[in-house]
Amino acid sequence: MGGDFGPRVTVSAACDALKRHPQLRIILVGRTDDLTPYLRRHRGNHLERLELFHAQDVVSMEEKPSLALRNRRESSMWKALQLVEEGRADACISAGNTGALMAMGRLVLGMLPGIERPAITAAIPSLKGHSYVLDLGANVDASAEQLLQFAIMGSVMVEAIENRPSPKVGLLNMGSEENKGTDQIREASKLIQEHGGINFIGYLEGDDLFSGRSDVVVCDGFAGNVALKSCEGLSKMLVRQVQGSFRRNLYRRLVALLATPILRDLKQQLDPGRLNGATLLGLRNVVIKSHGGANRVYFGYAIDQALEEARLNVPERISGLVQRATLQTAQQQAVGSKTR
């Protein structure tokens, strides 16, 4: 029911996804009266893998998460998460209110053991492929322990999704020197080094989001959110400048015409929708947040992302690496007490 366009986009994208993935089954959760009109347009035998699940209420995009948590237990968001919790679905996808999705996710599904708070992550384009930044704004700050947990989750994510063993993990800071940054960051750097299961390459700076130096960029939600949104702002300004620059006179308009395929290419490369589908990491199950403004094609990418993470058991793998950390710490402490 969520996002800027509601069922018009989500229902159509779901039907498209059923065509793409012959093993996929989808449960559409929401007001069935609102959903069925869009279904009629998508007849075909793949619809036998589609199910409707009625939920009377809807969480609005502006609603405060704490209020949604209290008042919207009959909403499509809550019900969809419940289906996952009951094992009737392997993942939940929403284009709705991010804060509410996170709060409900924590309450309905629960956190993985050893993870205190969820983090939002997504692939962003880099000079060498993708990098995964987390947290992109689930939390306003993060303790050193939480930054370690983000490092573990990011590492597992890249290893699973990008099929890259021992991915590089860096910690976002404002300088590469040892003594830079907040206490939390310096402490986190120690914790990540001590963990042993993470290929930690040290401090990164903002430009490393795109340099490809690291597969995972760990930061608190405030920094991640500011970085992501600043870059969105810059991209928007650049697109306008390029358009303006190619329209200034007749000659330029002509060149623009000749350059159409190149400009189309570039626009596609720059299009943030191409990487739609952010992951709420740290929950016991797969929960994917689509951008509210995603169109039918882009919402489909969020569905594919959910499918991939469920298939690869990302939450379970995170659990494994967290437990390994806990075991090691326990062993170290045991050795420590024997030595004493």
Place this chain on the structure above:
Amino acid sequence: MGGDFGPRVTVSAACDALKRHPQLRIILVGRTDDLTPYLRRHRGNHLERLELFHAQDVVSMEEKPSLALRNRRESSMWKALQLVEEGRADACISAGNTGALMAMGRLVLGMLPGIERPAITAAIPSLKGHSYVLDLGANVDASAEQLLQFAIMGSVMVEAIENRPSPKVGLLNMGSEENKGTDQIREASKLIQEHGGINFIGYLEGDDLFSGRSDVVVCDGFAGNVALKSCEGLSKMLVRQVQGSFRRNLYRRLVALLATPILRDLKQQLDPGRLNGATLLGLRNVVIKSHGGANRVYFGYAIDQALEEARLNVPERISGLVQRATLQTAQQQAVGSKTR
């Protein structure tokens, strides 16, 4: 002596600036043996406005600020700041070690009354001209009071430099809702509103760095640094992608040839050097930091910036607005105690 290219760039840029500004006088501070070779190439009657001031030592780019502060009192940086402190110069310009410049600036020149810590600011291009972001990395964090001081300094800066009365000031946050952000940010929002002398427009998000919604963007040094460097990283990646895209085949190379003036235009618009010259606000005098990698032309922009800020008495104006705030608070407290 500083920057990636040392006197080769700084001496030449100084000579160029003397030609541009008939009233300007420049004192070159550094090892005279290293400076004079570059002077010989710039003969002309404007050189009578140029003076050499010998300083034996140099602060290196990698040096820890605390160590530089202790060990480099014979350095060009220290000596240049001393010339300002003694009233023999109106501004100091350096392409050297930022941390050392800030630490020495605080010690030699001192802070303006009512300002606790310096902030680095610079104009960045926006859809409506420029916006001034501060702090860009002088401090790793900032208290609510310090964010208020940044707001005052940014407001004065835009009013003076851009000649824009009552400039808009916004506070960088991760959402526009009342309840978002850290305690410091929420508290700072109250303080700025109460100040009365600032045209405060509320919370901004990262994309507002470029949207032109606000003339001043206030944030702590970590967030400002991450935003700036992320955007630098994105710009670099985009330039590479555009170049790659225009080189893929013969047709595209031909179009690139036709598009040369447009691409040159765009590259110029994107060039961060065009806005070289960051200001260390909060010190008693004008101190400008040039990018270490600035070339002769770009270092000249830093000199122009220093000239402009000295001419417009930016530090004095900041002092005025800070005192007004202190006065108001004192009056409010006086009224408060009478009412009681």
